[in-house]
Amino acid sequence: MSSWLGDGQTGGMVQGGGVELDRVRELRQRGLTPKEIARAVGLPPARVTQLIKAMAAAEAVDPTRSPVVECWVSSGWSAGLTVTGHHPEWLDEPGDDNASSGLVGVLLAREAGRSRVSVCAWLVDVYCLGVKNDLGPTRTYRADLPMTVRNFFAVFGTRPLAAPLELAQHLVLGAVDYARSLGFEPAAEADFADTRGHLGPWEGPSAIRFGRDGQPFFISGPNDNPSRILQQLERAAGPGNFHYMIGVPE
Numbered sequence: 001m002s003s004w005l006g007d008g009q010t011g012g013m014v015q016g017g018g019v020e021l022d023r024v025r026e027l028r029q030r031g032l033t034p035k036e037i038a039r040a041v042g043l044p045p046a047r048v049t050q051l052i053k054a055m056a057a058a059e060a061v062d063p064t065r066s067p068v069v070e071c072w073v074s075s076g077w078s079a080g081l082t083v084t085g086h087h088p089e090w091l092d093e094p095g096d097d098n099a100s101s102g103l104v105g106v107l108l109a110r111e112a113g114r115s116r117v118s119v120c121a122w123l124v125d126v127y128c129l130g131v132k133n134d135l136g137p138t139r140t141y142r143a144d145l146p147m148t149v150r151n152f153f154a155v156f157g158t159r160p161l162a163a164p165l166e167l168a169q170h171l172v173l174g175a176v177d178y179a180r181s182l183g184f185e186p187a188a189e190a191d192f193a194d195t196r197g198h199l200g201p202w203e204g205p206s207a208i209r210f211g212r213d214g215q216p217f218f219i220s221g222p223n224d225n226p227s228r229i230l231q232q233l234e235r236a237a238g239p240g241n242f243h244y245m246i247g248v249p250e
Contacts, residue, residue, distance in 0.1 A: 074160055080217075105153055107119065130186055
């Protein structure tokens with residue numbers, strides 16, 4: 001009996017005996033180097049290296065196409081926003097709207113194979129600037145996911161809410177579209193290109209009306225340039241058509 005594995009380097013196929021492959025896989029999972037595996041199984045080192053590369057290619061999982069394991073948003077995400085349509089699964093635990101900073105956390109984990117998950121997270125300014133920061137993709141063991149969720153949302157001071165992928169898409173990608181309409185790109189655009197795929201295909205428009213009560217509301221943070229942002233808001237929205245707050249303690 002033979003096992004066939006795709007060769008990630010050449011695009012061809014690699015053939016090896018099932019017992020041979022199983023033994024190489026077992027030793028590799030134990031942390032042995034290709035040379036050590038070659039000595040243990042009596043194969044040339046080049047052959048062992050070829051098998052290891054082929055196994056890695058065959059076992060690789062594209063997390064952007066994998067099932068969603070968990071999706072979370074920070075509670076109070078809807079403060080100051082309007083949602084059109086009927087979305088009973090878009091749950092929230094709103095607090096004081098007047099105390100809202102407009103910052104929403106979103107975390108998404110997808111299957112990544114072999115008891116691992118691939119995690120991306122976003123800090124979203126839903127009132128004005130869109131994505132202010134994003135993290136990932138990061139691969140971690142599924143058993144460690146609760147700690148990852150807890151650490152990311154700790155800054156919000158409230159427990160996160162389980163959410164459907166659809167809400168994550170409308171929050172993150174909708175906020176990006178809204179910010180772009182005002183002339184603002186994601187703060188770390190290169191990084192956002194890496195995390196965007198985790199959200200999957202989405203055409204929009206968002207069912208969420210962004211801005212606080214429908215108008216841009218800029219709340220300055222420690223890394224913002226208030227004068228530049230206010231000048232852009234005057235160009236995009238017009239004087240008197242936006243609000244702002246500067247010098248808010250961190």
